[in-house]
C-alpha cells in the first residue's frame with residue numbers, strides 16, 4: 001500500500017503511505033465528537049483528497065491496544081478526534097512497542113473533540129493564529145490536517161514510584177500537574193457538559209476551598225545541561241539549548257493526490273456507539289518501567305537522592321506545581337507562553353503557599369492571555385528545566401499527566417526533545 005507522494009519527493013523525504021487512521025472517541029467532550037467530525041472535517045478531508053479510515057473507540061485503552069498491535073506501515077498518520085486523553089493513549093501505545101523508535105515517528109494529528117483540547121490549542125497558536133471559538137479551532141486543525149505538514153514534538157518520560165522497587169513509566173506530550181491545577185482538572189469533570197468553561201467553574205469552586213499541598217520539588221535547570229548562564233527570565237534560544245534532533249523544515253505526512261493513495265474509506269467499526277462514558281471514572285494510567293523507550297540519562301532511581309547538580313526548592317508548601325512542554329493547558333489557558341513544540345524544555349511553574357485567593361484568581365484570569373508570568377507575583381516561580389522530581393508528603397492527592405489521573409506518589413520526569421512527530425503548522 002505504499003506509494004510515492006510528489007510532495008514528499010519535493011521535500012526529499014522518505015515517503016509514507018497516504019492513508020490516515022482517524023480514531024474518534026464518540027463520548028469525548030460533550031459527546032458530539034462524531035457529529036463534529038462529520039459536520040466540520042470530513043468534507044474538508046474528502047475535498048483535499050486525504051484518504052482516511054474512521055475507527056470509533058469502544059472503551060478505555062482501545063486506541064492504545066490498537067496502535068500497539070497495528071501494522072504501522074499501512075498508515076501515513078494516526079489522527080485522533082477527542083480530548084488529549086486519547087492522544088495520550090496513542091503515544092503510550094506507540095512507545096510500548098518493541099519498534100518504539102520507528103513507531104513514534106508515525107505522524108500524529110489532533111482534532112479537538114474534548115473539553116480541554118490543550119494540544120490542539122497549542123498547535124493553533126504555533127501556526128500564528130489568534131484564539132478562536134471551539135468550532136473554529138476544529139476547522140483550523142482540520143486545515144492543518146489537510147496540509148499534512150509534520151514537525152517534531154517533545155515527549156517527556158514520566159516515572160511514577162509509589163513503589164520505588166517497581167516504578168512505572170509513561171510518556172507525556174503536554175503536562176504534569178499536582179496541587180490546584182490537577183484538582184481542578186479532576187473535579188471539573190462533572191461540568192464537562194459546558195465544554196471549555198469547565199475549567200473556569202472548577203477554578204472558582206477550588207478557590208473557595210483553597211488548600212496547601214506539602215512536598216519536595218527538585219529540578220535540573222537548563223544551564224546545568226548546556227553549560228550556559230540561565231537568567232530565568234529571557235526566552236531560551238532554541239539553537240543554543242535544544243537537545244532535540246536538528247530542526248528540520250516541516251515534511252509531508254501523506255500525499256494529497258488521491259490517484260496515488262489508497263481509496264477513501266469511511267468505515268466506522270461495528271459495535272461502537274453505546275458504551276457508557278463514565279466521566280473520568282477511569283483507572284489511573286500505568287505502565288511498566290521495563291518498557292522499551294529511550295534511556296532517561298538525567299534521572300536516578302526514585303529511591304535515591306537527586307544528583308548534586310539539581311536545584312532543591314527550599315519551600316515545602318505549595319499551591320500548585322505545573323510542568324508544561326506545550327503552550328496551552330486547555331483551549332483558553334495559555335500557561336507556558338515561551339514553549340514551542342520541540343524546544344526540548346520543561347516549562348516549570350510553581351506557586352508557593354501564602355498566595356491570596358484574589359491573587360490566584362488574578363493569575364488564572366491573566367493566563368487566558370498568557371500574561372500571568374509577567375504579573376510579578378512573588379509567590380509564582382517560573383523556570384525552564386530538563387528534568388524534575390516531586391515527592392508529595394500528603395498521603396492522598398492527585399497527580400495528572402496530560403490531564404489523566406496517574407498513580408499518586410513520588411514522580412520524576414525528563415524531556416526527550418523532538419522524538420515524536422506531529423501534524424502542525
Ligand SMILES: Nc1ncnc2c1ncn2[C@@H]1O[C@H](COP(=O)(O)OP(=O)(O)OP(=O)(O)O)[C@@H](O)[C@H]1O
Nearest residue numbers: 028029057058059060061082083085086114115116
Ligand atoms: N468509547 C469509549 N468509552 C469510554 N471511554 C473511552 C471510549 N473511547 C475512549 N475512551 C477513553 O476516554 C478517554 C479520552 O478522553 P479524552 O481526554 O480524549 O476526552 P475528554 O475526556 O472528553 O477530553 P477532555 O479531557 O478534554 O474533556 C481516554 O482515556 C480513553 O481511554
